[in-house]
Amino acid sequence: MRFLQASDFHLRPDAPHRLDALREVVRRANAEGAGVLLIPGDLFDSPEAAEALRVEVRDILETFDGKTIVIPGNHDLTAFAPEADYGRSTIVLAGSPYSEQIIRDATGDEVRVFGVPYQDGATLGQALAGVQIDDPLGAVLLAHGTFEGGRTFSLAELEGEEEAYFPIRENDLKGRFAYGALGHLHARTTFDRWSADAAWGYAGSPVAVTRGELGLRHAILVDLEPGVGVRDLRPVRLNTDYWESLDVQAAPWETADAVLARLHLELAAASSEADPRRGLRLKVEGWTDDNEADFRSRVEAELDRVREAHREVDLDVTVRTIALVLSERPELEDLLARVKRLGEERQADEETLRTAVGLLVEAAGGGGS
Numbered sequence: 126m127r128f129l130q131a132s133d134f135h136l137r138p139d140a141p142h143r144l145d146a147l148r149e150v151v152r153r154a155n156a157e158g159a160g161v162l163l164i165p166g167d168l169f170d171s172p173e174a175a176e177a178l179r180v181e182v183r184d185i186l187e188t189f190d191g192k193t194i195v196i197p198g199n200h201d202l203t204a205f206a207p208e209a210d211y212g213r214s215t216i217v218l219a220g221s222p223y224s225e226q227i228i229r230d231a232t233g234d235e236v237r238v239f240g241v242p243y244q245d246g247a248t249l250g251q252a253l254a255g256v257q258i259d260d261p262l263g264a265v266l267l268a269h270g271t272f273e274g275g276r277t278f279s280l281a282e283l284e285g286e287e288e289a290y291f292p293i294r295e296n297d298l299k300g301r302f303a304y305g306a307l308g309h310l311h312a313r314t315t316f317d318r319w320s321a322d323a324a325w326g327y328a329g330s331p332v333a334v335t336r337g338e339l340g341l342r343h344a345i346l347v348d349l350e351p352g353v354g355v356r357d358l359r360p361v362r363l364n365t366d367y368w369e370s371l372d373v374q375a376a377p378w379e380t381a382d383a384v385l386a387r388l389h390l391e392l393a394a395a396s397s398e399a400d401p402r403r404g405l406r407l408k409v410e411g412w413t414d415d416n417e418a419d420f421r422s423r424v425e426a427e428l429d430r431v432r433e434a435h436r437e438v439d440l441d442v443t444v445r446t447i448a449l450v451l452s453e454r455p456e457l458e459d460l461l462a463r464v465k466r467l468g469e470e471r472q473a474d475e476e477t478l479r480t481a482v483g484l485l486v487e488a489a490g491g492g493g494s
């Protein structure tokens with residue numbers, strides 16, 4: 126049985142490109158011959174958005190040749206009332222703490238699908254307490270929460286989330302499911318096997334919802350043979366809007382000319398192939414021997430040269446003029462001279478220099494306190 130997994134669309138009426146992303150996912154699911162589309166949560170940004178978009182979403186899902194299985198996430202927890210109709214081939218698994226359904230595809234393959242909606246203050250382990258699954262290699266889980274891997278890493282920390290929402294632990298999945306289709310984390314497509322026949326994955330958001338979600342967007346394709354387990358899983362690139370970022374640090378020992386020359390090369394590399402789907406976020410921070418406004422207009426001129434290669438560009442310039450900072454904060458002169466010397470003589474490694482420059486920028490920014 127072939128699955129395509131995508132979640133966290135965060136659909137809302139004022140974001141039509143997110144509906145385009147759903148159309149793109151359904152198009153890809155059909156093109157890849159997937160029998161089942163898995164949507165593990167946050168299809169909608171809010172229950173109100175679900176109400177407003179239900180008919181449109183139903184029309185899109187009805188263009189899928191297979192079956193769609195959806196569970197509620199933390200954003201659309203109450204969007205799936207029993208009477209809400211998402212079309213004849215869409216199955217909503219909204220029962221709490223979990224619900225299950227046997228799914229058959231066109232080839233006659235049969236899997237048991239468990240849906241565990243987001244549950245505030247609980248864990249997946251609690252939601253599935255006591256659940257025995259006779260044939261784990263024919264069982265698939267949809268859950269919406271934060272995976273905390275068996276090797277003491279937390280994806281939530283990588284994503285800057287303070288606490289885990291509805292924690293999902295490897296031991297909750299191991300020996301119970303051949304595949305865990307997870308939703309909630311947006312930043313990137315992440316998947317792994319925990320044994321030769323079983324795996325879990327986050328597809329990530331199919332279109333960037335925030336600017337922290339960088340890079341091309343993907344869905345996950347899973348081939349599962351009941352009784353054998355996961356044969357293959359791979360990301361499928363989606364033709365949706367995405368963001369890339371370019372960060373340029375201007376060191377205190379560099380002239381504005383040198384920084385601009387470096388920026389010119391890096392922008393050219395980031396723009397060598399035009400892509401109408403790509404947004405570019407350019408951040409320039411540090412020091413300049415130029416005047417701040419002039420430096421900024423030079424950066425803008427460089428960005429203008431490559432603007433056409435992108436869907437849109439976004440610029441954030443935070444530079445301080447060295448002479449100006451020293452006139453306000455003469456006590457920084459000694460420190461600045463030492464960092465400059467280290468940089469010019471290449472006596473410190475990159476990391477140490479970056480840290481020193483960061484501390485200097487912070488100290489200069491705190492002027493007047």
Ligand SMILES: [Mn+2]
Binds near residue numbers: 167198199200309310
């Ligand atoms: Mn979520």
